[in-house]
Amino acid sequence: MTTFSEWQRGDGRESAEDYSIPEDAREFQGERAGFATRFLASVIDVALVALLMMSIWLGIEILQLIFTPGVEVHPPRAATLVLWGYLFTTFYWTVAWATSGRSLGARFMGVRVVSRKGERVHWPVALARAAFSVGFPIGLAWALISKRNRSVQDVVLRTIVIYDWSLRAPLVIGSKHPT
Amino acid sequence: METDDNRREVILVVRPIDEDSPDGVFGLLSAMGSAMGAAVGSATSTAIDVVTTVAGPSTSAVLDRVVPGVTNSVVQRIDITGLVLGSVDLRAIITSALDQLDLTRIVLERVDLRRVVEAALDSIDVTEIVLQRVDLVAVVDAVLDQLDLTELVEQRVDIDALVAIVDLEPVIDRLPIVEIAEYVIEQTDLPAIIRQSTGGVASDAIDAVRLRSYATDIATARIVDRLLPRRGRKLDAPGEPESLTGDES
Incomplete structure (x- = not known):
């Protein structure tokens, strides 16, 4: 067992961020996340938004049924639903990336969006990245080919997606403003 | 003059020395007067008539009355200190006296050493003298070298009691x-x-x-x-x- 003095000197000491993370996963924390993980995170986010939109639509229809009985229920137009879905996803990702750096999908998959310095991304960058990701989702596929696992959005906006399973503050390196 | 108990009173008059000195008591007194006069100079050279009453026939009685006065007069006119310093081997006398005396015993018997020491201590600042003249660091070092402080503390200090009163919060x-x-x-x-x-x-x-x-x-x-x-x-x-x-x- 390492004594406290030895531990203080750094012998057998692990980084503080490792505590809440399984030992197997500690090694790659902070590395650039790969395509599969990011894709799954995005799918989860989109699925959640879709579920939300469906819930909203369903709620509206139920309210219509309750307050105007006998009225025929018209399914919402797909274009309207998709448009609202786009807008909501953009808003959702902007807030998520500019605050904690991760949406629910990213949280579930253990990834986080940071700037190239490892800091929290600024609101305009978050907004641009969210809009870009919603409007050009195929851009993520570039992470398959990129030597540094960067999507088109990452290349353009100079953002990085890292593995970060930690439950505490974002794993940022050299950050002056940790979130 | 005649007295009842066969004593006589004599009135002695001292005068400058006459060539014809009288015999007996008067002769002696005259001789002494002359001697004193020679010794003290002007004191006896002045013709003073002293009337002395001598009790009884004894010469010693006369001497008892006369000698102190004479001696006083002599002493006042002699530089005894100079005389002693010039003529006496004081070193030999003192050495001889010290050889014959047990000074330590005398001091122990006759001197109130406590008072002496107390008076001495009262008149000096011992602390200042120690601070100025004693190499305290060397003294303390020497003492510490001879002590096993750890053992001393273990034996004599109630460490538990000390710890009990320690304010741990700053620690x-x-x-x-x-x-x-x-x-x-x-x-x-x-x-x-x-x-x-x-x-x-x-x-x-x-x-x-x-x-x-x-x-x-x-x-x-x-x-x-x-x-x-x-x-x-x-x-x-x-x-x-x-x-x-x-x-x-």
């Missing part, structure tokens, strides 16, 4: 509590224990999904890299020089 304030806590957490792998005891199936499943996803990332990247072909990927952490350069592929 605790100086301790790196957070570091100690982190050390304990790390050494006991507390997160793992918590995960195992409370995380349950959900967190295990999430960890499994994440790990599987990571493995898929690696596998996918390896396949793509082999197809391209190139040597692996640079997955450096953000903030490192590689990630700050603009080059991208």
Whole structure:
């Protein structure tokens, strides 16, 4: 067992961020996340938004049924639903990336969006990245080919997606403003 | 003059020395007067008539009355100190006297040493003298060299009592509590224990999904890299020089 003095000197000491993370996963924390993980995170986010939109639509229809009985229920137009879905996803990702750096999908998959310095991304960058990701989702596929696992959005906006399973503050390196 | 008990009173008149000195008591007194006169000079050279009453016939009685006065007169006119210093071997006398005396015993018997010492101590500042003249560091060092302080403290100090009155809060304030806590957490792998005891199936499943996803990332990247072909990927952490350069592929 390492004594406290030895531990203080750094012998057998692990980084503080490792505590809440399984030992197997500690090694790659902070590395650039790969395509599969990011894709799954995005799918989860989109699925959640879709579920939300469906819930909203369903709620509206139920309210219509309750307050105007006998009225025929018209399914919402797909274009309207998709448009609202786009807008909501953009808003959702902007807030998520500019605050904690991760949406629910990213949280579930253990990834986080940071700037190239490892800091929290600024609101305009978050907004641009969210809009870009919603409007050009195929851009993520570039992470398959990129030597540094960067999507088109990452290349353009100079953002990085890292593995970060930690439950505490974002794993940022050299950050002056940790979130 | 005649008295009842066959004593006579004689009135002695001292005069300058006559050539014809009388005999008997008067002769003696005259001789002494002459001697004194010679010794004291002008004191006896002045013709003073002294009427002395001599009781009885004894010569010693006369001497008792006369000698002190004469001696006083003589002493006043002689520089005894000079005489002694010039004529006496004081060193020999003192040495001889000291040889014959046990001074220590005399001092112990006759001197109130306590008073002497107290008076001496009252008149001097012992502390200042010690501070100025004693090499206290050397003294303390010498004392400490001869002592086993650890043993002394163990034997004579009630350490438990001391610890009981120690104000521990300042000590605790100086301790790196957070570091100690982190050390304990790390050494006991507390997160793992918590995960195992409370995380349950959900967190295990999430960890499994994440790990599987990571493995898929690696596998996918390896396949793509082999197809391209190139040597692996640079997955450096953000903030490192590689990630700050603009080059991208």
